[in-house]
Amino acid sequence: MYNKTxxxxxxxxxxxxxxxxxxxxxxxxxxxSLDEQLNSFITVTPERALEQxxxxxxxxxxxxxxxxxxxxxxxxxxxxxKDVKTSCGSKMLDPFISPYNATTINKFNDSGAVMLxxxxxxxxxxxxxxxxxxxxxxxxxxxxxAVPGGSSGGSAAAVAARLxxxxxGTDTGGSIRQPASFCGITGLKPxxxxxxxxxxxxxxxSLDQAGPMTRTAExxxxxxxxxxxxxxxxxxxxxxxxxxxxxxxxxxxxxLKIGLPKEYFSEGLDDSVAKVIESAVxxxxxxxxxxKEISLPTSNLAVPTxxxxxxxxxSSNLSRMDGxxxxxxxxxxxxxNDLYIRSRGEGxxxxxxxxxxxxxxxxxxxxxxxxxxxxxxxxxxxxNDFNQAFDDVDVIMGPAAPSTAFNIGELTDDPxxxxxxxxxxxxxxxxxxxxxxxxxxxxxxxxxxxxxxxKHFAESKLLNVAHQFQKETDWHLKAPASFK
Amino acid sequence: MSRLDKSDVEKIAFLARLGVDEQxxxxxxxxxxxxxxxxxxxxxxxxxxxxxxxxxxDAVQRLRADxxxxxxxxxxxxxxxxxxxxxxxxxxxxxx
Numbered sequence: 001m002y003n004k005t006x007x008x009x010x011x012x013x014x015x016x017x018x019x020x021x022x023x024x025x026x027x028x029x030x031x032x033s034l035d036e037q038l039n040s041f042i043t044v045t046p047e048r049a050l051e052q053x054x055x056x057x058x059x060x061x062x063x064x065x066x067x068x069x070x071x072x073x074x075x076x077x078x079x080x081x082k083d084v085k086t087s088c089g090s091k092m093l094d095p096f097i098s099p100y101n102a103t104t105i106n107k108f109n110d111s112g113a114v115m116l117x118x119x120x121x122x123x124x125x126x127x128x129x130x131x132x133x134x135x136x137x138x139x140x141x142x143x144x145x146a147v148p149g150g151s152s153g154g155s156a157a158a159v160a161a162r163l164x165x166x167x168x169g170t171d172t173g174g175s176i177r178q179p180a181s182f183c184g185i186t187g188l189k190p191x192x193x194x195x196x197x198x199x200x201x202x203x204x205x206s207l208d209q210a211g212p213m214t215r216t217a218e219x220x221x222x223x224x225x226x227x228x229x230x231x232x233x234x235x236x237x238x239x240x241x242x243x244x245x246x247x248x249x250x251x252x253x254x255x256l257k258i259g260l261p262k263e264y265f266s267e268g269l270d271d272s273v274a275k276v277i278e279s280a281v282x283x284x285x286x287x288x289x290x291x292k293e294i295s296l297p298t299s300n301l302a303v304p305t306x307x308x309x310x311x312x313x314x315s316s317n318l319s320r321m322d323g324x325x326x327x328x329x330x331x332x333x334x335x336x337n338d339l340y341i342r343s344r345g346e347g348x349x350x351x352x353x354x355x356x357x358x359x360x361x362x363x364x365x366x367x368x369x370x371x372x373x374x375x376x377x378x379x380x381x382x383x384n385d386f387n388q389a390f391d392d393v394d395v396i397m398g399p400a401a402p403s404t405a406f407n408i409g410e411l412t413d414d415p416x417x418x419x420x421x422x423x424x425x426x427x428x429x430x431x432x433x434x435x436x437x438x439x440x441x442x443x444x445x446x447x448x449x450x451x452x453x454x455k456h457f458a459e460s461k462l463l464n465v466a467h468q469f470q471k472e473t474d475w476h477l478k479a480p481a482s483f484k
Numbered sequence: 485m486s487r488l489d490k491s492d493v494e495k496i497a498f499l500a501r502l503g504v505d506e507q508x509x510x511x512x513x514x515x516x517x518x519x520x521x522x523x524x525x526x527x528x529x530x531x532x533x534x535x536x537x538x539x540x541x542d543a544v545q546r547l548r549a550d551x552x553x554x555x556x557x558x559x560x561x562x563x564x565x566x567x568x569x570x571x572x573x574x575x576x577x578x579x580x
Contacts, residue, residue, distance in 0.1 A: 099557070099560045191541075192540045192541060193540075193543070206538060206539060207540075235545060236543065238543065301526060304524075304525050305523075307522065307523055322501070324565070324566070325564075326564045327566075333576050335576050335578070336578050337501065338576070340501035344501060345502060345504065346503065348502070353504060354516070356500050357502070357504075360499050361496050364499060371523070374527070374531065375526065376537050377536050377537070378526050378529055378534075379537045380536070380537040381534060383537060415519070416522055432540020432541055433540075456541065
């Protein structure tokens with residue numbers, strides 16, 4: 001049962017082959033017996049899950065079941081969930097039991113979906129390997145010496161290991177697509193503003209976006225149907241009609257124009273990854289797509305631009321973690337500054353501190369124009385490159401990450417090399433575009449993700465292009481040996 | 485030569501009200517210097533006349549009617565605070 005997709009499970013529930021309670025129990029049992037190996041969950045919520053499953057079964061019996069009704073899902077621990085610990089992977093929020101639900105959580109609740117628990121992640125979503133989590137690293141289900149990617153590493157590992165049919169993730173610089181690539185699953189980062197950020201703990205507010213992490217593009221469409229939409233509680237959410245994302249999955253891609261940015265296939269890309277991506281592109285050619293080399297000349301500016309904008313916004317957002325209203329407070333503060341300084345010093349880990357310090361410096365008096373405003377300008381140049389490229393092509397493709405999953409501990413001493421593992425994903429966030437990673441094959445027995453990038457609000461097109469690939473290939477159906 | 489030294493990190497950490505252990509200062513100074521070196525490459529890019537991009541869709545702040553929409557949820561919200569009394573958040577004395 002646990003190898004089935006959301007679409008298949010939903011059909012099974014509707015046909016009465018099993019109940020949501022039975023289905024939920026299958027996943028809870030798997031989490032219970034297998035997650036010790038992976039550490040993909042921070043909190044498992046079995047009682048709540050079974051209660052939700054029971055209600056879902058009642059709803060279905062009454063004829064009120066939508067497609068996600070009774071489907072168990074894992075939620076990244078960045079989404080506030082009422083009465084459940086919402087830690088964001090940090091000691092700072094270890095004591096935090098959220099008093100309210102994120103909009104995304106409310107929407108899944110309304111759809112009748114069941115929450116299995118909250119998944120592990122890099123602390124405050126800052127990391128590319130899930131090693132910055134206060135709750136310890138997550139292991140990659142394909143090779144347990146390897147990282148699952150980050151920051152949505154727990155969600156990616158849980159879906160790959162069949163501990164959940166699907167999960168949510170968030171993506172500020174690649175945090176859905178890079179772990180999806182490393183774990184061999186399907187991940188979609190929607191257009192900036194497509195999914196509400198309300199109740200999603202903020203890292204870099206002009207970049208953060210939530211999206212689905214699933215085994216198939218079809219499942220991602222089903223999840224996005226629930227997640228997308230304007231939210232009056234998120235002032236940056238965009239008032240744009242939400243289509244049915246499953247409607248165009250089966251459209252022909254004959255004549256589709258695919259752009260391959262030459263900068264994404266140059267120095268720094270593993271040869272073995274390049275080969276997988278090239279053969280995936282050939283597959284698209286066989287399906288009738290037209291391949292065109294394009295150029296994104298400012299690609300080299302993406303990482304430096306990001307490492308000003310993201311830390312600046314993070315230093316501002318994380319100032320709310322002050323030990324006064326919620327979260328960790330130090331013992332016996334002697335005055336107000338001592339309370340702030342020690343609470344924050346004890347509550348945050350090294351990577352979060354690094355980024356707060358960089359951001360504070362970049363925003364400090366006398367440096368604001370030289371760093372933050374400069375980066376906002378180069379950000380526009382990066383976005384302009386994409387706009388120009390989309391005059392000639394429908395979709396841009398390339399690798400999601402320059403390598404397959406690296407080993408735990410391999411890059412922790414070298415923050416900048418770690419940052420470069422997001423080199424192909426970061427520009428997409430800066431431009432606010434939708435991007436996906438889909439399983440495209442294996443290099444040295446580890447999964448490789450193909451990245452698809454679309455125009456603003458072209459999620460339907462990306463899902464269509466991904467679904468057509470998944471009809472012709474079976475990479476997305478492969479399961480890691482120990483979790484089959 | 486490192487761009488930032490230990491005393492710079494101390495200053496920045498105080499601005500951020502962020503406790504950093506004495507023995508970790510040199511490492512943060514080196515990390516920060518490396519990151520600043522990396523972002524330095526932006527200076528070689530001509531951005532004259534480029535409008536800074538604050539929102540990827542260039543959207544502006546949406547306004548709503550000034551009406552009461554939220555209910556008073558103080559008790560629930562304060563139940564998550566480290567220390568409160570009579571509806572107030574408690575911190576060490578700031579005025580003698």
